[in-house]
Amino acid sequence: MADPATYRPATGTIPTRPGVYRFRDEHGRVIYVGKAKNLRQRLVNYFQDLSVLHERTRRMVTTAASVEWTVVGTEVEALTLEYTWIKEFDPRFNVKFRDDKSYPYLAITMGEKVPRVHITRRPRAKGDRIFGPYPQVGAIRETLDLMLRVFPIRSCTSGVYRRAERSGRPCLLGFIGKCSAPCVGDISEDEHRKLAEQFADFMAGNTSKYTRRIEQQMKGAAAAMDYETAASLRDDLKALEKVMEKNSVVLSDATDADLVALAQDQLEASVQVFHVRGGRIRGQRGWTAEILDESTGPDLIERALTTLYAESPAPKEVLVPIMPRNREQVLEMMGSRVDLRVPQRGEKKDLLLTVGENATEALRLHRLKRTGDITARTKALEDLGEALELSEPPLRIECFDISHSHGTNVVGSQVVFEDGLPKKSEYRRYAVTGAAARDDTASMYDVISRRLKHHLDPSEPAEEEQGRYRRFAYPPSLILVDGGPPQVAAAQQAFDDLGITDIALAGIAKRLEEIWLPGDEYPVILPRTSEALFLVQRLRDEAHRFAITYHRSKRGRAMQASALDGIAGLGPARRRALLDRFVTVSAIRAASEEELVEVDGIGPALAAQIALALRSEEGSAAEPDEDAEADTVIEDAALGVAVDTATGEIIER
Secondary structure (H helix, E strand, O other), rough: OOOOHOOOHHHHOOOOOOOEEEEEOOOOOOEEEEEEOOHHHEEEEEEOOOOHOOOHHHHHHHHEEEEEEEEEEOOHHHHHHHHHHHHHHHOOOOOOOOOOOOOEEEEEEEEOOOOOEEEEOOOOOOOEEOOOOOOOOHHHHHHHHHHHOOOOOOOHEEEEEEEEHHHOOOOEEEEHOOOOHHHOOOHHHHEEEEEEHHHHHHHHOOHHHHHHHHHHHHHHHHHHHOHHHHHHHHHHHHHHHHHHHHHOOOOOOOEEEEEEEEEEEOEEEEEEEEEEOEEEEEEEEEEEEEEEOOHHHHHHHHHHHHHHHHHOOOOEEEEOOOOOOHHHHHHHHHHHOOEEEEEEOOHHOOOOHHHHHHHHHHEEEEEHHHHHHHHHHHHHHHHHHHHHHOOOOOOOOEEEEEEEEOOOOEEEEEEEEEOOEEEEHHHHHEOHHHHHHHOOOHHHHHHHHHHHHHHHHOOOOOOEEEEEHHHHHHOOEEEEEOOHHHHHHHHHHHHHHHHHOEEEEEEEEEOOOOOOOOOOOOOOOOOOHHHHHHHHHHHHHHHHHHHHHHHHHHHHHHHHHHHHOOOOOOOOOHHHHHHHHHHHHHHHHHOOOOHHHOOOOOOHHHHHHHHHHHHHHHEOOOOHHHHHHHOOOOEEEOOOOOEEOOOEEOOOO
């Protein structure tokens, strides 16, 4: 580990102009590239006391052995140079977007003397017209086959084209009408270029004029009794309509936009892009990236836009969930006529939310690729056991989390992973009440104590689950709690009070997935390349998801029950019985008195009183039924939080 003071440049030697800097390791390899509008101000921040630096920054500066910089004229030049160097040097500590799959494009080589249409996965060449990317190569091959029927432009390679020129005979595509054969002079080069431009114009979304023209020609041929030509034109029209059907209409016909969405956690990020041309989704692509520095949402959006448009033109509109950090510089790079904004309402906002859902799903699938590999799962368990100094890999891990809203409706969750995979039949949920609900540590002590009491006496049933008592399969090798030293200390107190010594205990800090062991002053830091790190992260996320789900359902029932408060004779047990039978207050209000009497503990007089009380309130106040309660929660896939609009409280952490 290097001491940054050994290579720190004198502050006075660092320029105050915009520029790009590179940190190199002891072997001269570039490990980090960054940009700054004031190099001195930015670089000085890296050489502060190590204790105040972010963990990832501290790791980078102690790995580096030297730093150098290049001064540029403007911040836009710095943005472009940073992108170029990241591509060139592939620095290990930079966020590097990787395509989550290899996407095919449809390219028309307008820069060639005789343009050619072909399918490619490579970056565009100068002068090419590019369409896509497309999710599946089979779909674009079918599209190309249909398009060549109406716009028969060249699709052969240069070698095939030259051979046909020398022989004076066209290839098979020329014989079957899928190429106009400019190689043998069946069409002039100028006419062929116009045909290629029409092909590109149709693919760009200007479809109506071509379909109208073919329809008019078909009707004219039919009127002239040229039925063979009319039938051929009819088939051409059907081919174009089939191509148009492949692209779903999502916005108005004049809309050309790219919609960029982001989903991220502490370790990884996923970016998804929908390419909308002429109001239709013409393509989709996505990237995943490991977050190795202090990048936030605006930083990641900036890098995504730089990756997209540093070498390709931007459409008229680019819609994003949050603005990039250096908006003006990004706009200048994209072009002054580009409208970069965050949609606030309407169909564009709805479509952007859909793109965000795709980004969240892509991130989830990226994580699942690791769990689907038995070799990776085995290595994850071995690495985790080694890091925690266990005698053997933890084949059964139980993870606990606490969830609440300002100390109300406190719940605990327990998720179980066996052999590195979730075992949902073993999940448990805990309602925390009384003194145990006063804070997170007391709640954690209560939940862990209840779990361990069952461990001591396996004949005692575990937590009640849907009216039945179920027993656990076998004891855990490791118990993880969501939290740092305070939560670990509370859990350890539960271990000590019950005399448990045969189960390992650790805590997962939320910020960097640091592993805290009981009584240790410093956490265990798992290597970023360790499979154990991804297993720990998934355990933490699953426990949090399960806790949030239970908390929301419990809070919803509490809101329903509150609407029944104040009805004389209707105590907690009867309110609970009513909600068990009818679920929502709306259903209770709509029920007849005869139906209310069928509930245990509800007599005719009380049923009449309930009906009168609820119906007298109807129309005077909005009722917090189940659907309305669900609508108070707004989930932001890009930022990974859920916000209660009634209180402004972030309820997903």
